[in-house]
Structure formats: structure tokens, C-alpha cells
Amino acid sequence: xxxxxxxPTPAAISRPSVLSLVIKEKAALYSAYMPFLKNGGIFVxxxxxxxxxxxxxxxxxxxxxxxxxxxxxxxxxxxxxxxxNNKSQGIGVHFPDDESxxxxxxxxxxxxxxxxxxxxxxHTL
Numbered sequence: 001x002x003x004x005x006x007x008p009t010p011a012a013i014s015r016p017s018v019l020s021l022v023i024k025e026k027a028a029l030y031s032a033y034m035p036f037l038k039n040g041g042i043f044v045x046x047x048x049x050x051x052x053x054x055x056x057x058x059x060x061x062x063x064x065x066x067x068x069x070x071x072x073x074x075x076x077x078x079x080x081x082x083x084x085n086n087k088s089q090g091i092g093v094h095f096p097d098d099e100s101x102x103x104x105x106x107x108x109x110x111x112x113x114x115x116x117x118x119x120x121x122x123h124t125l
Contacts, residue, residue: 016055016072019044019093023062030115031122033108037076037094040105043124045090050075056093060104063111069104072096077124092124 021044023029034041044058058071077092095101109116 016057017048017050018057018059019046020059021061023060026063026111026115029062029108030112033112033116033122034077034092034094034124035109035116037092039095039097039101040108041073041076041092041094042071042108043077043079043088043090043092043122045088047081047089050078050091052076052078056091058093062107065107065111069100069107071100071104073101079124 021032021042023032032043034043042058042060044056050056052075054075056071056073056075058073060069060071061067062069071093073093073095075091076094079087079090081089083089095105
């Protein structure tokens, strides 16, 4: 029986996908935000296929805020290319259950303000 190597090969190491999303308008932020997720989340349009639970590293830029928000989240929503109702293909990234996730959720909700209570359609619901 051959000995197996102790170190995994680089191909065996799974790294999260890195995505970037720039949201320039409040209406676009409203459409992308996912307040129904426990820690909040954001819809990211993408043509790449993902599965629920996939790890994602997202760099998020919001409106006129000069900060870029790094988010190490997981896929919690998938809208496939075959979705009807003019829904954009993409994924919903669940914010992490930590200080950074809480910070980005609070920032998004601060930017949206009273718009959070709107009944307009979004990318997900």
C-alpha cells in the first residue's frame, strides 16, 4: 500500500470565488439587499454557476461611500439563467455571522432607511 502525502495538492484546496459588486444607486441597493436572511445578504448578478453553501469572497462598494466592504459569505440564493419573470441570473451572498457581517448589514440598512419597508419587487422576492 502506498503512503499518501500529508499535504494536500494545490488542486485539492478549495478557495472561495472572489466577486466584486459596485452599487451606485439607492434603488439598486434596495433591489439587491436580502433582509430576510438572518444576517442580511446581497444579490450579486453573475453568469457563473454556484451551489447553495459555496463560499464567496465579495468586495462590495456602496453608493458614494469611499469604503470597500470585504465580505466572506456563503451562497444562500441562486437564480439560474432559466428563471422566469425577468429575474437576473445571479446569487445571494449571506453576510457572515460576525462583526464584519453585522457592520455591513447595519451600513446597508442605514443607507436604505425607510425604503426597507417598501413593497417593490427585488432581484430575489
